[in-house]
Amino acid sequence: xxxxxxxxxxxxxxxxxxxxxxxxxxxxxxxxxxxxxxxxxxxxxxxxxxxxxxxxxxxxxxxxxxxxxxxxxxxxxxxxxxxxxxxxxxxxxxxxxxxxxxxxxxxxxxxxxxxxxxxxxxxxxxxxxxxxxxxxxxxxxxxxxxxxxxxxxxxxxxxxxxxxxxxxxxxxxxxxxxxxxxxxxxxxxxxxxxxxxxxxxxxxxxxxxxxxxxxxxxxxxxxxxxxxxxxxxxxxxxxxxxxxxxxxxxxxxxxxxxxxxxxxxxxxxxxxxxxxxxxxxxxxxxxxxxxxxxxxxxxxxxxxxxxxxxxxxxxxxxxxxxxxxxxxxxxxxxxxxxxxxxxxxxxxxxxxxxxxxxxxxxxxxxxxxxxxxxxxxxxxxxxxxxxxxxxxxxxxxxxxxxxxxxxxxxxxxxxxxxxxxxxxxxxxxxxxxxxxxxxxxxxxxxxxxxxxxxxxxxxxxxxxxxxxxxxxxxxxxxxxxxxxxxxxxxxxxxxxxxxxxxxxxxxxxxxxxxxxxxxxxxxxxxxxxxxxxxxxxxxxxxxxxxxxxxxxxxxxxxxxxxxxxxxxxxxx
Amino acid sequence: xxxxxxxxxxxxxxxxxxxxxxxxxxxxxxxxxxxxxxxxxxxxxxxxxxxxxxxxxxxxxxxxxxxxxxxxxxxxxxxxxxxxxxxxxxxxxxxxxxxxxxxxxxxxxxxxxxxxxxxxxxxxxxxxxxxxxxxxxxxxxxxxxxxxxxxxx
Numbered sequence: 036x037x038x039x040x041x042x043x044x045x046x047x048x049x050x051x052x053x054x055x056x057x058x059x060x061x062x063x064x065x066x067x068x069x070x071x072x073x074x075x076x077x078x079x080x081x082x083x084x085x086x087x088x089x090x091x092x093x094x095x096x097x098x099x100x101x102x103x104x105x106x107x108x109x110x111x112x113x114x115x116x117x118x119x120x121x122x123x124x125x126x127x128x129x130x131x132x133x134x135x136x137x138x139x140x141x142x143x144x145x146x147x148x149x150x151x152x153x154x155x156x157x158x159x160x161x162x163x164x165x166x167x168x169x170x171x172x173x174x175x176x177x178x179x180x181x182x183x184x185x186x187x188x189x190x191x192x193x194x195x196x197x198x199x200x201x202x203x204x205x206x207x208x209x210x211x212x213x214x215x216x217x218x219x220x221x222x223x224x225x226x227x228x229x230x231x232x233x234x235x236x237x238x239x240x241x242x243x244x245x246x247x248x249x250x251x252x253x254x255x256x257x258x259x260x261x262x263x264x265x266x267x268x269x270x271x272x273x274x275x276x277x278x279x280x281x282x283x284x285x286x287x288x289x290x291x292x293x294x295x296x297x298x299x300x301x302x303x304x305x306x307x308x309x310x311x312x313x314x315x316x317x318x319x320x321x322x323x324x325x326x327x328x329x330x331x332x333x334x335x336x337x338x339x340x341x342x343x344x345x346x347x348x349x350x351x352x353x354x355x356x357x358x359x360x361x362x363x364x365x366x367x368x369x370x371x372x373x374x375x376x377x378x379x380x381x382x383x384x385x386x387x388x389x390x391x392x393x394x395x396x397x398x399x400x401x402x403x404x405x406x407x408x409x410x411x412x413x414x415x416x417x418x419x420x421x422x423x424x425x426x427x428x429x430x431x432x433x434x435x436x437x438x439x440x441x442x443x444x445x446x447x448x449x450x451x452x453x454x455x456x457x458x459x460x461x462x463x464x465x466x467x468x469x470x471x472x473x474x475x476x477x478x479x480x481x482x483x484x485x486x487x488x489x490x491x492x493x494x495x496x497x498x499x500x501x502x503x504x505x506x507x508x509x510x511x512x513x514x515x516x517x518x519x520x521x522x523x524x525x526x527x528x529x530x531x532x533x534x535x536x537x538x539x540x541x542x543x544x545x546x547x548x549x550x551x552x553x554x555x556x557x558x559x560x561x562x563x564x565x566x567x568x569x570x571x572x573x574x575x576x577x578x579x580x581x582x583x584x585x586x587x588x589x590x591x592x593x594x595x596x597x598x599x600x601x602x603x604x605x606x607x
Numbered sequence: 608x609x610x611x612x613x614x615x616x617x618x619x620x621x622x623x624x625x626x627x628x629x630x631x632x633x634x635x636x637x638x639x640x641x642x643x644x645x646x647x648x649x650x651x652x653x654x655x656x657x658x659x660x661x662x663x664x665x666x667x668x669x670x671x672x673x674x675x676x677x678x679x680x681x682x683x684x685x686x687x688x689x690x691x692x693x694x695x696x697x698x699x700x701x702x703x704x705x706x707x708x709x710x711x712x713x714x715x716x717x718x719x720x721x722x723x724x725x726x727x728x729x730x731x732x733x734x735x736x737x738x739x740x741x742x743x744x745x746x747x748x749x750x751x752x753x754x755x756x757x758x759x760x
Contacts, residue, residue, distance in 0.1 A: 434753075434757075441734075592737070
């Protein structure tokens with residue numbers, strides 16, 4: 036039987052080739068898949084970008100829409116304001132013109148009269164129109180018409196009419212008449228809702244803008260309002276708390292370097308520091324308000340200008356009936372200003388409206404002008420009047436402030452020496468030692484000394500000579516003696532020498548060790564004494580600084596009396 | 608507590624109830640009580656409180672305490688638990704209290720003592736020269752009084 040050999044090599048090769056092709060193809064597919072995946076990623080990123088852009092577009096679109104809406108509304112509101120109150124603007128402009136004409140004297144009385152009468156007919160309900168008619172009538176000596184017009188203006192807005200005539204008459208140097216109007220104005224005011232214009236008037240009167248009598252008039256009204264408002268505990272508490280803040284803000288700061296040991300060695304340092312700082316407030320407040328009391332009162336040249344500004348504001352400011360529309364205008368303007376950002380626009384509008392509505396009760400106004408004259412634009416003269424009117428609040432605040440820090444001031448303090456208070460303490464494992472400042476110095480130092488004794492007793496004991504320390508020389512000596520004894524029969528002399536040498540060595544070594552130990556103990560005791568000295572110095576320095584701190588506190592604390600005296604004797 | 612009792616007469620407290628007048632205070636309106644409390648103390652009252660230390664005659668001291676309690680009842684400024692002030696008896700005593708509610712007893716304290724209950728809060732004020740004495744009320748108020756009789760509220 037012939038053997039048939041089949042050669043599979045070509046088949047295998049073919050298979051291998053095909054496999055290779057297949058593998059390449061698989062690899063191609065895989066790379067294609069990778070490519071697709073990358074493209075999908077890219078697409079996703081593109082989509083995300085598109086989405087972001089779309090959202091941005093939406094937001095911008097919404098903002099634009101809001102801005103456009105606001106612009107449209109603003110146009111409508113302005114048109115409405117113009118329609119409803121546009122003629123008020125004419126009156127305002129005219130009144131400024133008439134006042135200027137009064138000053139210059141280049142317009143005929145007849146013209147003024149005609150113009151004002153015309154305005155009177157055109158603007159029913161507005162107080163300024165009859166006021167102008169009254170002014171024109173006054174200028175041509177028509178008393179009947181003047182009285183009638185002024186009555187009409189007064190019935191429309193008593194507060195503004197009174198202030199208007201008070202200011203106009205003051206400009207014309209008719210101080211007596213001006214004061215009568217001022218009295219009307221004060222009577223018409225609500226002591227719970229004063230505006231900034233009152234601060235300006237307060238300033239004007241305290242600077243003698245309306246003469247001595249004018250100042251007394253303001254004083255009388257302020258006192259009456261104070262009495263009225265002081266019945267309300269809550270309002271009074273608010274004023275006291277503002278003065279308390281003033282006192283708290285006037286505290287000095289203590290430099291811990293001035294109390295180097297006390298700040299490091301007393302756990303009560305925070306309380307000491309707080310007490311010292313609080314007590315120092317009296318002196319600062321005393322200096323500040325003594326300067327206010329003693330500041331020279333000279334008539335400020337600008338006060339006349341300020342009163343004119345007030346007149347200007349009075350005739351040009353919006354009337355109460357316009358305010359709802361004006362508020363809406365503020366909101367729309369804020370939306371446009373903030374490019375449609377509704378949140379920010381609302382914030383700004385709120386603060387603007389608050390400024391528009393800013394009203395304050397008489398007591399708070401006094402406190403504000405006494406504490407922060409700069410914020411209300413008033414001078415030291417007004418500040419002085421306001422401090423005088425706030426006397427009960429200042430006294431109460433000083434009392435509470437001092438009472439509170441006195442309650443917290445420590446009568447005695449703890450002096451604590453920590454394990455690391457000196458290098459020695461750190462090296463020899465000193466454990467925390469503390470004592471209160473009311474323990475007398477000798478007792479305290481005795482205790483400190485005992486504490487060091489116990490801290491170092493183990494160390495000193497370790498330096499002492501003990502029988503154990505004699506073991507080595509004794510063994511060596513005995514060894515030598517025994518070695519010598521081995522030769523007792525051969526050489527007696529050698530044995531004797533070795534025994535003697537051994538004994539001598541042991542005795543010598545023991546003697547030396549005893550001496551060394553004594554020296555070391557003496558050294559350790561010296562170290563202990565030095566350590567004690569350092570700790571004692573630290574304790575003494577801490578106590579000395581505590582006494583200094585107490586003296587400083589007493590000195591500062593006693594100034595409460597001076598401060599109270601300053602307030603008590605404040606010029607009326 | 609090393610307390611030295613100067614006067615602890617039991618019959619005194621039973622014969623005259625110091626709180627009888629003050630109980631009427633509780634029905635007074637809170638507002639008026641607060642107002643009354645903020646009124647300045649009379650100079651006579653401040654001086655009487657200062658005399659508590661030096662009154663050695665028991666009868667006189669008892670009368671003085673009663674007078675003080677009556678003054679407070681009349682003031683209608685709240686129920687007074689007692690009065691706390693600096694002590695001039697000398698070492699070791701540093702301050703004392705007049706316990707009005709507890710039956711008109713004077714207790715003197717050393718630095719090591721802790722004054723009982725609400726009186727402990729008055730101790731820092733007794734250390735200060737700024738105050739003549741301190742009132743302790745049943746509503747928890749601790750009111751230091753200046754030498755001129757002005758309360759710190």
